[in-house]
Amino acid sequence: METRKHVEVCFTPGDYAYYKDEFEIVVVIDVLRATSAICAAFDNGVKAIIPVPTVEEAKAYKEKGYLAGAERKGQIVEGFDFGNSPFSYMKEEFRGQEIVLSTTNGTKSIDVSKDAEIVVIGSFLNLQALSEWLAVQEKNVLCLCSGWQDKFNLEDTICAGAISDYLLNTGNFTSDEDSSIAAKYLYLSAKDNYFGYLKSSSHRRRLKNLNLNEDIKYCLTPNQTSVIPILKNGKLVNMVLENAL
Amino acid sequence: METRKHVEVCFTPGDYAYYKDEFEIVVVIDVLRATSAICAAFDNGVKAIIPVPTVEEAKAYKEKGYLAGAERKGQIVEGFDFGNSPFSYMKEEFRGQEIVLSTTNGTKSIDVSKDAEIVVIGSFLNLQALSEWLAVQEKNVLCLCSGWQDKFNLEDTICAGAISDYLLNTGNFTSDEDSSIAAKYLYLSAKDNYFGYLKSSSHRRRLKNLNLNEDIKYCLTPNQTSVIPILKNGKLVNMVLENAL
Numbered sequence: 336m337e338t339r340k341h342v343e344v345c346f347t348p349g350d351y352a353y354y355k356d357e358f359e360i361v362v363v364i365d366v367l368r369a370t371s372a373i374c375a376a377f378d379n380g381v382k383a384i385i386p387v388p389t390v391e392e393a394k395a396y397k398e399k400g401y402l403a404g405a406e407r408k409g410q411i412v413e414g415f416d417f418g419n420s421p422f423s424y425m426k427e428e429f430r431g432q433e434i435v436l437s438t439t440n441g442t443k444s445i446d447v448s449k450d451a452e453i454v455v456i457g458s459f460l461n462l463q464a465l466s467e468w469l470a471v472q473e474k475n476v477l478c479l480c481s482g483w484q485d486k487f488n489l490e491d492t493i494c495a496g497a498i499s500d501y502l503l504n505t506g507n508f509t510s511d512e513d514s515s516i517a518a519k520y521l522y523l524s525a526k527d528n529y530f531g532y533l534k535s536s537s538h539r540r541r542l543k544n545l546n547l548n549e550d551i552k553y554c555l556t557p558n559q560t561s562v563i564p565i566l567k568n569g570k571l572v573n574m575v576l577e578n579a580l
Numbered sequence: 581m582e583t584r585k586h587v588e589v590c591f592t593p594g595d596y597a598y599y600k601d602e603f604e605i606v607v608v609i610d611v612l613r614a615t616s617a618i619c620a621a622f623d624n625g626v627k628a629i630i631p632v633p634t635v636e637e638a639k640a641y642k643e644k645g646y647l648a649g650a651e652r653k654g655q656i657v658e659g660f661d662f663g664n665s666p667f668s669y670m671k672e673e674f675r676g677q678e679i680v681l682s683t684t685n686g687t688k689s690i691d692v693s694k695d696a697e698i699v700v701i702g703s704f705l706n707l708q709a710l711s712e713w714l715a716v717q718e719k720n721v722l723c724l725c726s727g728w729q730d731k732f733n734l735e736d737t738i739c740a741g742a743i744s745d746y747l748l749n750t751g752n753f754t755s756d757e758d759s760s761i762a763a764k765y766l767y768l769s770a771k772d773n774y775f776g777y778l779k780s781s782s783h784r785r786r787l788k789n790l791n792l793n794e795d796i797k798y799c800l801t802p803n804q805t806s807v808i809p810i811l812k813n814g815k816l817v818n819m820v821l822e823n824a825l
Contacts, residue, residue: 346732349594353730485598487591487759513782514732517766524765537758 339509341475342502344495344518347482348444354512358477360469361448362457362498365481366490367538368419368547369406369441371554374460376424376434377573378560383433384571386442396435403435409545412437420550421460433570440481448479449566456564456571459494459529459554464561466501468574476502478518489521489536490555493529496522497557529555584754586720587747589740589763592727593689599757603722605714606693607702607743610726611735612783613664614651614686616799619705621669621679622818623805628678629816631687641680648680654790657682665795666705678815685726693724694811701809701816704739704774704799709806711746713819721747723763734766734781735800738774741767742802774800 345354355361364370373384387393390405390412397403397415405411406418417423419438436442448454457465457478469476478498480491496518502508503519510516525532530552533539542551553559563574590599600606609615618629632638635650635657642648642660650656651663662668664683681687693699702710702723714721723743725736741763747753748764755761770777775797778784787796798804808819 346591347595350592350731483758486595486757487762489758489762492758492762511782512731513728513734513737516780516782517732517734517737517762520766520769521762524769535761537756537761 339507340473342478342499342508342510342515343512344478344480344492344499344515346480346487346492346514347485348440348447348479349485351447351479354477355448355451357475359452359474360472360476361451361454362465362469362476362478363441363444363448363454363481364457364478364491364494365438365441365444366458366494366554367542368421368550368554369436369438369481370456371458371460372419372421372424373436373456373564373571374458374560374562375421376429377562377564379425380430381424381434382431382572384564385433385435385569386445386571387435387437388442388446390437393435393437401435402429402432405437407439409542409547420547421553422550440483444479444481445566449569454566455574457494457498459557460559461562462494462497463558465563466498468563469498470502470505470507476508483538488538490533490538492518493522493525493532496520497526584752585718587723587744587753587755587760588757589723589725589737589744589760591725591732591737591759592730593685593692593724594730596692596724599722600693600696602720604697604719605717605721606696606699607710607714607721607723608686608689608693608699608726609702609723609736609739610683610686610689611703611739611799612787613666613795613799614681614683614726615701616703616705617664617666617669618681618701618809618816619703619805619807620666621674622807622809624670625675626669626679627676627817629809630678630680630814631690631816632680632682633687633691635682638680638682646680647674647677650682652684654787654792665792666798667795685728689724689726690811694814699811700819702739702743704802705804706807707739707742708803710808711743713808714743715747715750715752721753728783733783735778735783737763738767738770738777741765742771
């Protein structure tokens with residue numbers, strides 16, 4: 336009898352419909368930069384993040400007095416004070432606050448997966464802590480990459496491959512999908528030098544042109560925090576604090 | 581000035597809409613087994629193949645007296661005499677004939693790309709001949725993988741990576757998309773042993789269960805033919821013979 340759980344990788348939010356049925360846990364990944372920024376925010380003591388798919392929704396919250404950020408195509412949307420740079424979320428005034436965020440790819444992934452039993456946020460920043468937590472849940476795990484404008488991207492896939500590799504190495508998980516096998520192969524060839532491996536990736540080139548090299552370095556540096564953001568009633572909260580309530 | 585042409589890789593027919601605009605040539609790839617069977621058919625002297633997306637259309641042609649094949653989920657559809665095994669197309673009675681074919685994934689890719697300027701058929705079987713031809717066209721090339729039921733598959737991606745790698749090595753092509761970079765990485769790690777590399781792939785496992793190991797071996801053996809099937813007025817024909825008309 337097969338008692339192992341599945342860990343699979345879905346490359347884009349658009350592919351989610353082909354994968355979603357079997358998985359109790361969805362890990363949303365948008366390494367450059369939404370899910371890295373979300374991890375950085377909770378590491379800095381933010382109380383909650385309300386992810387919204389559209390800029391209009393973010394604006395509506397802003398008008399109600401919320402701290403609200405919006406990013407499209409790598410840049411802060413006009414009329415907003417911050418986008419998805421992790422460094423934006425390290426300010427003292429953000430601690431204890433609820434923040435609204437809309438991004439090109441990451442908040443779209445959260446939106447398509449929001450009806451899953453459990454939705455958590457993954458990035459290189461919380462790789463080890465998240466993987467260890469997933470390993471003991473005894474649930475099927477889908478790593479949902481956010482991609483770039485509905486297309487595959489390398490950095491999310493490699494992060495998903497890293498999570499899969501960890502879970503597969505416990506012996507309690509199996510991968511069936513070719514996308515998962517490819518993600519693992521890509522991770523294994525990238526793991527000794529993420530920055531070098533991704534230097535030709537389209538998204539990194541795009542952000543580099545926007546002078547965001549510091550952001551990229553930060554987002555590709557594993558295990559800077561042990562926070563695990565989790566979606567509860569439409570808001571992302573810090574799992575540890577939430578469980579303590 | 582950038583005069584190099586693009587060679588990019590699209591993982592599934594469903595993603596085609598995100599890629600299609602810039603490319604004059606689309607290479608449709610369905611290694612296991614539609615595009616391998618199509619190459620084998622032309623190598624055996626078939627006159628034309630009429631690809632149809634639905635079983636119903638294939639049936640309608642059969643009732644009109646055409647040789648018609650249909651495959652779904654790896655098996656010959658009831659009421660048909662053949663599906664997409666390359667060996668089916670090596671019969672003497674197929675020579676000089678027009679054949680109708682509907683398959684799970686491959687004919688779907690042909691259908692979504694049929695409005696491109698040029699649609700050709702790629703597989704490991706005609707890898708070298710096709711790559712050499714693409715290299716001298718001075719056109720942008722999109723390798724369209726057929727995937728498996730709308731999801732990514734490894735064997736098509738590796739074949740696409742092989743074509744891309746050849747074209748990139750001419751110095752006259754460039755790849756921008758992360759999907760193309762990933763396909764090349766996967767090809768480079770697979771190229772010394774396709775059969776071993778793909779042993780864990782989902783589709784190979786599926787076909788192995790159907791006792792199709794001989795088909796798989798044949799489909800993964802490069803450069804068995806120099807035919808290049810090309811779509812003309814809704815029919816696939818042998819490019820060399822067509823040009824000679």
